[in-house]
Amino acid sequence: IKAKRPDLSFDDFWKKDSDKEVYHFIGKDIVYFHALFWPAMLEGANYRTPSGLFVNGFLTVNGQKMSKSRGTFIKAETYLEHLNPEYLRYYFASKLSDKVEDSDLNLDDFVQKVNSDLVGKVVNIASRCAKFINTKFDNKLSATCAEPELVQSFINAGDSIAKAYEAREFSAAIREIMALADKANQYIDEKKPWALAKVEGEEQQVHDVCSVGINLFRQLAVYLAPVLPTLAAQVQDFLKLDRFDFASAQTALVDHEIALFQPLMQRVDPKAVAAMVDASKDSLAAAAEPVKVEKKKEKKAAPAKVEPKVGEAEIIGIEDFMxxxxxxxxxxxxxxxxxxxxxxxxxxxxxxxxxxxxxxxxxxxxxxxxxxxxxxxxxxxxxxxxxxxxxxxxxxxxxxxxxxxxxxxxxxxxxxxxxxx
Known part of the structure; x- marks a missing residue:
């Protein structure tokens, strides 16, 4: 870190009277060292001890230990060649708490959760509302907030979300944010701006509804910023805001100009996940270069062919169902x-x-x-x-x-x- 941040000082973080916060995030198999031996060594060397210790459980993939043969021993470099890192940040955040619990990266659940939560719920709000603001109202939000109580309820939720982040209860923070996203989508579904836009004389209501939707989307993006910094930066540019943090999101945006909406996040393509798994098999197999041991071939009985009963549908494979x-x-x-x-x-x-x-x-x-x-x-x-x-x-x-x-x-x-x- 010092090599990339020469402004950082070792003593500022580790001297006895340091007022900096230092947290260790470790795996559960090395708790003894970090909770007992390492603090004792620091005390003996007259350095401060960490502010806190956060212990993570083991990571499994598809419910099993990572496997080179199955392609689930996935290196970070391989993941980045195929998928957006923010997908994985969100998925892990939705599962992590301050408890020592194992986590599972279920690849099917990963695709479904990212596509449903981030694309289908959060980004979808901006997509549904921004096009009307861009095309019908010269990129400008309404001069007043039509739903002050609703917007304020989103603003008020920031305190409990911030506390959850601070307590490292990441999954609790994500659950609360997604509950707000459901509430925002429910509001838009009830108001139906796409239907109002077809009714003569309802232009102001369309403007008001979509402006409220953009404000609700802004709060969600701010709350997700600790987990999705790249998305947050894109939303900040889209909304033309100088600041994008909890403190600056305490009032609604009114009579405010926004930029033309551009797609903020693409759906996870299952084919990209499959390609990542295949690449993990290939790269690790090449690195290992196992010695081939020839085994005597044994004749195996051919598996019995199961025919569907008369009147039943044709049997299909799981690949067809998927x-x-x-x-x-x-x-x-x-x-x-x-x-x-x-x-x-x-x-x-x-x-x-x-x-x-x-x-x-x-x-x-x-x-x-x-x-x-x-x-x-x-x-x-x-x-x-x-x-x-x-x-x-x-x-x-x-x-x-x-x-x-x-x-x-x-x-x-x-x-x-x-x-x-």
Whole structure:
């Protein structure tokens, strides 16, 4: 550190009367040295001891010890060649506390959490609101804050979030921030600025709603700054702010000019994760160069072929199933389709910038008003289908036995955009 920061002084941090804070972050297998022997050595040499000791558990990948053969012994350099470091910072922060607990990097959960939380919830707020501010209101926020109590509740949350960070309860801080993100998205979903923009005379309300959304997004980005410094810097530029910290985010932005919105974070591509795992296999295999020992080949009985029973669906492999992107969706609007006695037109929030339009053949079994606000499960990566009534962008899942149809709905706690697996 001294080599890169010549302004730092050893004595400023380690002399007996130092007022600096020094924390050690270590693995749980070396607690004895750092908690007992090292402090004793410092005392004997007349140096101060650390302000605190934070002990981390072991890290597993996909629930198992890191493995060179499986490609889960991932070096930092290999990770950086394929993925944004802020993805991993967020994922680990969402799991870490001040307790000595092991952590697991589940790669499927990693993709889902980053895409759902950071892209689907946080960045999505700016994406949904900024385009209206940029295109309809000359890049300027409203002259007044239309929801002062809502914005103030976000500002007030900063104290408890800061305390959680200070206590190294990172997962608690992330949970509170994501709860605020859900609240912000709920506000935007209820106000529907995309629908208001089509109504003559509602320009001011569109301006007000989107300005509130930008203010809520700003608070979230400030609170995530300790974990996502690069994203925070991008948001600071987007909002044209001189400062971007907890202290400077105590009042709402009004009559404030923002820059043109640019994509702030891309979704994690599962293919990039797979490439990282493959690269870890290759690089570590080359480094190890194990000695090959020839073993006598033994004849193995061919595995019995399991045929599906008559009447059952064709058996597929897990690789085929993994291609299907199942997502939780919220029904924003449901309406009958003129000219069809089978279809309902559904407007779905899937945690994306824009709602999706889906036609579903459930009119015989559901009234439109019964579906509004309901959480459903949909196939999100189904190719768009052009119908004579419009384009259907997905498929809502339902169960049926020939006598009735029941739309599949997740348990309470699930949110729009969550991945179903």
């Amino acid at each position: 291609k299907v992107d199942l997502r939780v969706a919220e029904v924003l609007e449901a309406a009958t389709v003129e000219g069809s006695d089978k279809l309902l037109q559904l407007t779905l929030n899937v945690g994306e910038a824009e709602p999706r339009n889906v036609f579903s053949g459930i009119r015989e079994f559901y009234q439109p008003e019964d579906l509004k606000g309901k959480l459903v499960v949909m196939v999100a990566n189904l190719a768009s289908r052009k119908m004579r009534f419009g384009i259907s962008n997905g498929m809502v899942l339902a169960a049926g036995n020939g006598e009735g149809v029941w739309v599949i709905s997740p348990e309470s706690g699930a949110k729009a955009g969550d991945k179903v697996s």
